[in-house]
Amino acid sequence: MYIDKISLKNFRNYRDETIEFSKDLNIIYGQNAQGKTNIIEAVFLCASGRSHRTSKDAELVNIDGTGFSILLELEKTEGRKNIGIEYERGKKKIVKINEVPVKKIGSLMGNLVAVIFSPEDILIIKEGPSQRRRFIDITLCQLKPSYFYDLQQYNKILLQRNALLKEIQFRRSLLDTLEVWDYKIAELSSRIMIARNEFINRLCEIAKRIHFNLTDGSESMEIKYSPSVGLHNLSDPAELKNEFIKQLSNTRASELKRCVTLIGPHRDDYEMVLNGLSLKMFGSQGQQRTSVLSLKLAEIEIIRSETDENPVLLLDDVMSELDFKRREFLLENIKNIQTFITCTDKDLFENRNFGDNLYIRVEAGRAYY
Structure with a gap:
C-alpha cells in the first residue's frame, strides 16, 4: 500500500x-x-x-x-x-x-x-508499563479490529467497575452486583491477554533475529510478557476466563479497600532483556535505541505477513x-x-x-x- x-x-x-x-x-x-x-x-x-x-x-x-x-x-x-x-x-x-x-x-x-518510529519511542523501554502497552495496542488495533473493540469495551467496563467499587463503600447492598461485572471484565480480559501473548511471542522471535544481525551476534534480546495476574494457560479462552474470575475473587477485599480494579490488561507489562539483563535497568542509551529499532523492524515484518502488504x-x-x-x-x-x-x-x-x-x-x- x-x-x-x-x-x-x-x-x-x-x-x-x-x-x-x-x-x-x-x-x-x-x-x-x-x-x-x-x-x-x-x-x-x-x-x-x-x-x-x-x-x-x-x-x-x-x-x-x-x-x-x-x-x-x-x-x-x-x-x-x-x-x-x-x-x-x-x-x-x-x-x-x-x-x-x-x-x-x-x-x-x-x-x-502505518508504523511510526520517533525519538520518543525509547520511552517504550525507559518509562512505565503504559508506554509498552500502548506500542502493542496500536499495532494490534490496526491488524485486528476485533481487538480494538475488545479493548475499547474493556476500558468502558473498567471505569464502570471502578465506579461501582467506590459506590459500594456507601451502599453495601450493591456488593452482590459486582459478580456480574467480574464475568464481563473476565471475558474481555481473556481475549485481550491471549492476543497480547501471541503478539509478544511473535515479536520476540522476529526482533531477536533482527537484533542479533544488527549487533553482529554480540547481543541477544528477549521479550517476556508479564500479565498482571499469574495465569497458567494463555491459550485457552474459557480456562483463562475462569482462572481470572478466581483471581478477582482473591483480590476482592483489597479492591474494596482501594476502590480500584487491581488486575487485568490495564496493568499488564512486558520486559525486554538483553544478554540476560533488564534492558531498562542496565542497557545503555545506544543499546536501548538499537532495541527499539529491532522492535520497529519486527513490527513491519509482522504486519507484512498478516496483511500481505507493506x-x-x-x-x-x-x-x-x-x-x-x-x-x-x-x-x-x-x-x-x-x-x-x-x-x-x-x-x-x-x-x-x-x-x-x-x-x-x-x-x-x-x-x-
Whole structure:
C-alpha cells in the first residue's frame, strides 16, 4: 500500500495544503518548527484514529480555525481508497472511508496500516508499563479490529467497575452486583491477554533475529510478557476466563479497600532483556535505541505477513539519533516500503536511490518540491 497525497485544512500550522508523495522514499526536510512532523501526525491519525503526540483533538486545530479536516488518498492491492477525518471544536470527530461516514472508529482500522518510529519511542523501554502497552495496542488495533473493540469495551467496563467499587463503600447492598461485572471484565480480559501473548511471542522471535544481525551476534534480546495476574494457560479462552474470575475473587477485599480494579490488561507489562539483563535497568542509551529499532523492524515484518502488504513507514527525526551503522541497516531493510522521513538536512539521502525519491521542503506550513 502507498499514499498518493494528503490534503490538510486548518490542521496544526497548515491552512490549506495538498501534498503529493512518491510511493518510495519521501524526505520531508526543513528547519525546526515548520510543520514537518505535522505531516507525519496527519498520516498516523488516518491510520489509527489518534495522534501520536496528543490525546486532545482540539490541539490539532490551527490557531485561527474552528476545526480541521484531512483527506488522504491511498492505493492498496484491493484498489484505491480515501480516508477523511473532520473535526469541529466541541463536537465528535467524523471519520469517512470513501466519502461514507463510519459509525465506529474501529471501522477505520486496517484501511491504512502505518508504523511510526520517533525519538520518543525509547520511552517504550525507559518509562512505565503504559508506554509498552500502548506500542502493542496500536499495532494490534490496526491488524485486528476485533481487538480494538475488545479493548475499547474493556476500558468502558473498567471505569464502570471502578465506579461501582467506590459506590459500594456507601451502599453495601450493591456488593452482590459486582459478580456480574467480574464475568464481563473476565471475558474481555481473556481475549485481550491471549492476543497480547501471541503478539509478544511473535515479536520476540522476529526482533531477536533482527537484533542479533544488527549487533553482529554480540547481543541477544528477549521479550517476556508479564500479565498482571499469574495465569497458567494463555491459550485457552474459557480456562483463562475462569482462572481470572478466581483471581478477582482473591483480590476482592483489597479492591474494596482501594476502590480500584487491581488486575487485568490495564496493568499488564512486558520486559525486554538483553544478554540476560533488564534492558531498562542496565542497557545503555545506544543499546536501548538499537532495541527499539529491532522492535520497529519486527513490527513491519509482522504486519507484512498478516496483511500481505507493506505498511507505510513514518520515521520522524530518528536518523540523527542513530549512528552510521544503524542508519544503514535501517535504510537497507525498508526498501520497497513507502517511507516518510523528517529531517533538517536532506544531504544524508541525496546519494541513495530507493526508486522514486521525493524531496519536500517544508516552511511555515507550506510544502515545496
